[in-house]
Amino acid sequence: MKNKPSSLTGPRLADRVALRLSEMIAEQGLKPGDRLPAERELSQQMGVSRSSLREAIQKLTAQNQLYARQGGGTYVRKPTINWFTQTVRMPLEPLFESDPAYGLDVLEARHGLESNAAYHAALRATPQDKARILECFERMAACHGRGDPMIEARADADFHLAIVEASHNLVLKQVVVSLYELVEVSISRSLSKLYVVPEIYDRLEGQHRDLMDAVLLGNGEQAAQAAADHLYAVKNFLAQFEEEDARQRRAKVELPKRHDIAI
Template identity: 55%
Template sequence: MKHSRLSDQIADQLETMIIEQGLKAGERLPAERQLAEQLQVSRPSLREAIQKLASKGILASKRGGGTYVQDAPHAAFVDPMLALFRENPEYRFDVLEIRHALEGNAAFYAALRATDEDKAHILKNFDRMLELHGDKDPMAEARADAAFHLSIVEASHNLVLLHVMQGLFSLLQSSISHNLDKLYTLPRVFEPLSNQHETLLSAILNGNPERARAAAQEHLTFVEESLKKIDEEEARKLRSMRRLTTLGAYP
């Protein structure tokens, strides 16, 4: 394998790491020696890969100060969309709709392509979700949920898909955090969510692509419907409060 090709592969690994770990602009990468050992590559090849990402504006190296994320790969996708979401929150359901197609295919290819290491990583994220249920910060469980789904996307071994999905999850977490925390605290929602995640996990671990795609799409349908119900409940409460205020019965 040519050295230039190897550095391209390492650059792809670094981008995947930045996306999967949700690293943001200004955050530092591990030290060069540690990073080379983590990726199991030589330090000269690693330096060349870092230079490639620096030329793309993704990384920046400071002499004697390490390597920092300069512009997260998904930031250009997310930032303009956030402004749009603030003006019209209903666009978040557009994100959920597109996730049906993308995550269904990601689950399909993950079931086909996942390595033993990929499967261990997915299982680890699944266990982490269960550990965090009932945590004082419901958003911690929501973030663990995102990590579980992104580990499935990573197992599809499609870097473009991983870029897009990281951006979509960032949009969702930024735009509907209020509803996401409720999603993980309502008993009527958590049990089906947990069962759906387990079905999806099982299909991927057992290498059943069609079942994995169906499980991902069934799960997303449930999430979308549940978030809409939460919206409706919030709207009803708000209307009730306004009526009481108008009648002088609410302080």
């Protein structure tokens, strides 16, 4: 496992180290039975003392995420389920399955989260982050007009997530990723409706470019505003589609014929 060293200090250090370690396990895709790096190597990677790391490992062991094997070494016991998934995403899943319109609520939540992420991405993005954002933008553009709007919608999500990744804020990343996973299918279907309308596609493509340019140029305020403007436009477009769909459904309702009405 490779991770950029960082210094963790302050109260409840072991809890913060445990959270970071849990996220590292998930990000690196370690499976049950996989062994963690040696204590010295892992403490250096995380930029923490070995005593803090040992305490964090004890916490994750108590939570049944890790276990020590006889003969030495610490191993993954089960895939980690983060706090957001347990307390927010899982309880909401039945609602989204019953009514995809809840996706509009997610767009409202994304408005603040991704504006913040875009601001920090503009200030913190590494050359590798910027290359990834540009790659996702170009792939998204290349998908347009190929007759598969669902693939195009997923490429859209990858572009936005690349910007969130570039914010280097683990909490923002985890929350936004979980929101995307929560409504992946319904949002992809909704966005696929937008991409087949040339005027709407042109506007969204221009907004994506403005957002990317602001991040690549390091303009945090402009990046935040571009993200906010884009998500506001998407929400309005989707709300218009939802309203039109509802109107069409109402129009198909058959009223009782006059001779069927008792007088």
